[in-house]
Amino acid sequence: MDNTPVTRRHASRLALACLTALAVQGAQANLIDDIPAGTGYAALEMCTRTMQSRDDYLRVRWYYTVPVVQPLSAVWMVDYVPGVKVNVRSWVPFITNPRTAIYRKGLGCTIVPPGTTEAAVRAQPFKAIDMPAPSSHSWPMGEAAADATGLSASQLALLKARGDQIFSESTSKVSQKKNSIAFLVAYKGRLIHERYAKDYNRDQPQLGWSMTKSLTALIAGAMATDGRLSLDAPVGLPQWSGSAKATITWKQLLNMAPGLAWTEGYTGAGDTTDMLFSQADEGSWAAEHPLTSTPGTVFNYSTGSPNIAMLRMRQLLGGSHQALYNYYQQRLLMPLGIRQGIIEPDASGTPVGGARGILRPVDWLRLGQLVSQGGQWQGQTLINANAMNFLLAGSPATAEYGGYIWRQPTSKEIPADLINRIPADTVMFLGHLGQFTVIVPSKQLVVVRMGVSLDMDSTKRDVFGTVADLVDQL
Structure with a gap:
């Protein structure tokens, strides 16, 4: 002890x-x-x-x-x-x-x-997929180091300066540190900058917290592409059968507008912590919340919604955690060259799609690159245009949010004095304690910052200031 x-x-x-x-x-x-x-x-x-x-x-x-x-x-x-x-x-x-x-x-x-x-939890059957040997090819398909060939001296200086700022600390108080762990930049499909804090390295996967919601959306997009679900159709959760909830569609669920009651609180009074730390079947528990508004009309940010999505995707794939794990590994992560990527499950075996995705920073960058490329990857369509367009479009409930992906217009996450420097097509995966994957498709730019930030104001300014400067100079 x-x-x-x-x-x-x-x-x-x-x-x-x-x-x-x-x-x-x-x-x-x-x-x-x-x-x-x-x-x-x-x-x-x-x-x-x-x-x-x-x-x-x-x-x-x-x-x-x-x-x-x-x-x-x-x-x-x-x-x-x-x-x-x-x-x-x-x-x-x-x-x-x-x-x-x-x-x-x-x-x-x-x-x-x-x-x-x-x-009982340890007795649940599971077999990890064997990963192929790492490739020495350049990123994104291989594990070669960052390549800044072709960048000017001023662009290289900018990357170093912004990295120095991201990893800097203005205080010795443990409770106020930014605790940056990783900073990576991809430009025109190439990894041009990669930096880790002291004692960290590329092969350590990092918790994405709510960036996992965006990963859940991409899995749903792949299933829609494969015809395993229809975005316009009702989710079809059996426990909703015969109730008003039976009309909730996949689009409404992915837009955070299913109409379900939810308090996204992070203390004992919040639904989120109750679900994450006290419920065995998180998706089912979230799905039991009452309907309080017409589906599709009210945006209500909820870590429960992607857990409901994961539960239903598991059912659609046959009902076992193994089947869902095999699907997202083989259908999405492995084609992207992602290694060591997992979504931790709850005690029932369903992946916690709202919060527990753990991937290497270089692999979160790959997910951002997939979005930047509109779901296309090395000549393959991993997510079709219809699904990807939905995920990135503002919802009827709010222009700030798409399908579990944040959007630039009117975003409250971007400091007010920087928002006009961020292109309008910018989209983001955002997570607790300063997890950022910022994607600017028009500039072919993806930026990842990960860590355990206890000073979010400074961290947001670091990240979006970096994006704005890169947009100006790349």
Whole structure:
């Protein structure tokens, strides 16, 4: 057991102070509600980043996890078993709320929520696909290094300067650091810049958080291309049969406008954390939310929606996690040359399509390149024009969002003084803690930034300032 390096008496005083502060401030719901979210988040974060991404445990614990789950770290106990699992719980009587994240090779980490056993989750059948040997060809098909041939001295200087800015820190406070891990740029279908933080390398896959929603959309686009689903047809979830929800179409679900009630909260009071850290079958749980508006009319950002999409795609492919895993690996990731890419499943075996995609930064860049090329890849149509056009078009509910992909017009994610420098066809995969894949098809430009940002204002300015400068000079 790996306990926090404060004495139990001191921790007790800290816990009392935290409880008092929360009671006085009314902050983020109350600590009792927050602890299941915090213990679940911490267990999954430490499991995924150390066991799937092969990051350093102490760095992940103290620099990436503690600042996000405060004040939990004053009262938590952590059992860390390398390569096996992480258990996090509070020692506060009656509100221990333990959460365990287990690691399975080829699948990553999964929360074992109340009502589910570790043994049952581990017993689920699964066989990882054998990956072909890496190619030495140039990116995007191979694993050759970045090639900046043909760039001018001023363009090279710009890439270095913007990278220096992205990796810079303006403070020594752990709770305010940008923690950049990767910065990559593709231009005209070629990898021209690739840089990682100290102690990181290309072969470490990184958690995309909500960038996974865009990956889920691309899988849906591939299924639509193959005729396995129709974007204009009802989703067809069996549990919606005979209800008003039965009319919800794939387009409405992918536009974040299915009409379902959802609170995208990140404390104990939010649907998102309840789903991610306390539900075994996340898609089914999200699908049970009541209908509160006419489908297609109201944009309501929801991590539950892509989990519903994943659940239904699994059903359409035969019902097993293995079939869905095989499909997205063989139909989408492998043709792109993507290695080590997975979407971690929930305890029922369904991939968590709203949050748990883990790919190398160079592979997130490949997904962006596919979008930039309109679904075409090396002479193949991976996603047809009809599906891709839908994913990138503004929805009837909001011009800011397409099919699980953000769009430039009126985007609140881009600093106001930079938005006029960002081309109107720009689209984005965006994720929690500063995950960005920014795609400018008219400039054949794709930019990826990944990390664990605790200073999102600075990180957004770094990323979109970089995009604006590259658009001007490339």
